[in-house]
Amino acid sequence: MRIDPFSLSLSTPLETAAGTIDERRGFLVRLDIDGTPGLGEATPLPGWTESLDDCEAALRDVADPEAALDSGRLDGTPAARHGVSLAALDARARAADVPLYRYLGADSRIERVPVNATVGDDDAKATAEAAADAVAEGYPAVKLKVGSRSLSEDIDRLEAVRQRCPDIELRADANGAWDRETAERALSAFADLDVAFVEQPLPADDLSGHAALSGGTVGIALDEGLHEHGIDAVLEAGATDVVVCKPMALGGIDRAADVARRALDEGLDVVVTTTIDGAVARAAAVHLAAALPRVRACGLATRSLLVEDIRENVAPIRSGAAVVPQGKGNIPPS
Ligand SMILES: [Mg+2]
Incomplete structure (x- = not known):
């Protein structure tokens, strides 16, 4: 090796x-x-x-x-x-x-995996602009970072996006910033704005808090919480509606596939997300998402966060979807 x-x-x-x-x-x-x-x-x-x-x-x-x-x-x-x-x-x-995604279990040819755009923590006007750009580029879902501003500011930001983009799937990621009371207020306000789910509203250690919030009009997604507790404890607690699978943090594509399939078997949704990796790991995450029987729009549009890359990008984002590589294996080895 x-x-x-x-x-x-x-x-x-x-x-x-x-x-x-x-x-x-x-x-x-x-x-x-x-x-x-x-x-x-x-x-x-x-x-x-x-x-x-x-x-x-x-x-x-x-x-x-x-x-x-x-x-x-x-x-x-x-x-x-x-x-x-x-x-x-x-x-x-x-x-x-065969391409890696077929080796991982897909039984038919998959051309594309839908991805979400991620919009940073800007004010309402700039956030709505960025979301409108994502819609124009063909993204089916937009994820907003929330929790570093006041809740009322975040509600204004989501409202501005919803007005500007009536049909987009809207998500928010609080990265564990809220306490239970703020999270409850957020979820009830977000329900009126047709927000699909909020990622990690509470700190990672609060599994029972997430269990109390999940299953509502606005779904709950666990990211840091999955990392902290593992899939067994998360499923046992009924702590989430959506599982965020990061292959690099889970110890590999095979391990992430196991976690994703267990979540899907329980009727939960899955999002596959990179940890801002190079072209080799990004392509593998795209293969994983393509291998699963169903995924929500995934967090795979991260090439643009890097100045340069280690390899040619074989899974580029086009019109809000990652193109699934069809060559043998993950990507060409040299
Ligand atoms: Mg997250």
Whole structure:
């Protein structure tokens, strides 16, 4: 197995709970299974996966990739496991002569996966403009960041978007910013604006709070909460209507597929989302979304957040959908 470090600058610094991120650093993982090459990507994200150093150490420790995956030795380093498992899946799909999404279980050709546009935390006028641009580009859904302004300002922003874009699917992501009372007020106001769901209204640890909010007119999606508690506890608590699957944080495309299928089996909805990864992991996330029997518009339109990329973009966004690569494996290995 060979690993090659890379570093990608973000076009705009990203504010996260774990601090400001202005670049994405990670490793390309190359291996061979019975003579067939496979390519994977391990791009750790602070707060969601192991650190860059721990990721590198875990990768350098892998002598036999398949044995490392089977033994569970990479389970504590999800980004490293993502890189190795993706490289192995890529090689196996290539050897089977099918695109990765077919290898992952899709039984027919899938051309496109609908994606959402994400609109930042601007004032009402600018937010409505950005949403209107997304509609003009063909996006079926728009996600607004909420929770850093007052609730009344956020309601004004959503109202402005709804007026300007009467037919778009509207979502909001609070990233855990609200307390229970604010979340309840938000959900009742958002119901009048036909908001489809709110992602992570409450802090990640408040599973019972999310359980109390879910199942209403405005759905609940769990992102940080899934990461903190795992799918078993989330399903057990009935804590969500929509599950946000981030393959890099879940330890691989295979693991994310398991989580997504368990959620779908329970009648929940699924959104597949990147963690602002390079072209290899983004393409894999598109394959995963294409392999699932149903997904809501996914958070896969993240190439534009990067200044440059590690590979040609084989899954570009066109008219609000990711084009599903039809070549063998994930993407061409070199
Ligand atoms: Mg989120």
